[in-house]
Amino acid sequence: MSEEYSKVLELMEEAKEIFKIQGPFAGEYKARRIAFVGDTHGAVDVTQYVFNEIFDKVDLLVFLGDYVDRYPPSGVENLMIILEKFLQNKDKVVILRGNHESPITNLYYGFYEEVALKFGDEKVYEKFKDFFSYIPYVAIVNNYFCVHGGLPGKDNGGEMKLGIHSVDEIKSLPYPDINPDDPIAFQLLWNDPREGLDDFGFLPNIRGEGTFYFGEKIVKEFLDSTGYSGIIRGHEAVDGFRIDINGKVITVFSSRYHGQSAGVLLMDEGKIKRVYLYQDGSVKAFEGL
Ligand SMILES: [Mn+2]
Numbered sequence: 001m002s003e004e005y006s007k008v009l010e011l012m013e014e015a016k017e018i019f020k021i022q023g024p025f026a027g028e029y030k031a032r033r034i035a036f037v038g039d040t041h042g043a044v045d046v047t048q049y050v051f052n053e054i055f056d057k058v059d060l061l062v063f064l065g066d067y068v069d070r071y072p073p074s075g076v077e078n079l080m081i082i083l084e085k086f087l088q089n090k091d092k093v094v095i096l097r098g099n100h101e102s103p104i105t106n107l108y109y110g111f112y113e114e115v116a117l118k119f120g121d122e123k124v125y126e127k128f129k130d131f132f133s134y135i136p137y138v139a140i141v142n143n144y145f146c147v148h149g150g151l152p153g154k155d156n157g158g159e160m161k162l163g164i165h166s167v168d169e170i171k172s173l174p175y176p177d178i179n180p181d182d183p184i185a186f187q188l189l190w191n192d193p194r195e196g197l198d199d200f201g202f203l204p205n206i207r208g209e210g211t212f213y214f215g216e217k218i219v220k221e222f223l224d225s226t227g228y229s230g231i232i233r234g235h236e237a238v239d240g241f242r243i244d245i246n247g248k249v250i251t252v253f254s255s256r257y258h259g260q261s262a263g264v265l266l267m268d269e270g271k272i273k274r275v276y277l278y279q280d281g282s283v284k285a286f287e288g289l
Pocket of ligand 1: 099234
């Protein structure tokens, strides 16, 4: 096993101890200047840009999950630099779990093979699988509900109702949970917001069994009952950002390897700025949503 990669195993062990203290809920944070990073999927270039150009200018950095799988096949490196920074700045970096921090995606989207190739031993993947199961699902940042996918539903006599009404319900989720198997945890990582489909609650999602779209009615019910300002999430390969439901749900995607630009969301004393890393390598920032 090469020195270069074996380091990530040590970083994971160390980070796991911090996640164990956090549990499924990473905590509540308030900061003046914050950066939110969506799915990087091995896009080390974006992660490096964030660390080199943005990190020193913010008080908090939030990663919304999906560090591995898809393209480019550098999930190990991406994870390594993120964990290194996290361990050096435990109070300044928040790491959340994506649906790709799981064997149910890693076996099909490249990361399992990447690990087998880089470590010359497919059993090493077990260590990643174990580590992923400890990454928290949710953080509250400046009163925003931060999660990889979205709001979960719960079957209530044949009808899907909003599945959580407070972060206390996140704290009591089964933990660690490998896939995860708990339907609430699973949907936090897999669900997507959709508007314009009338006043529906949850609808089956094309991503597969157990995944749902949630609409405006659900977002309103959740924000009304919790008092949160909105939801910041990743999960969809949008062109940097997508704003749904009157600005209440913000999607951030942070890889430009899927045909679009990468986005990094900045919040400065409540004011929002969108940073785009374009395909041609240029970077531009825009005020507001
Ligand atoms: Mn995802």
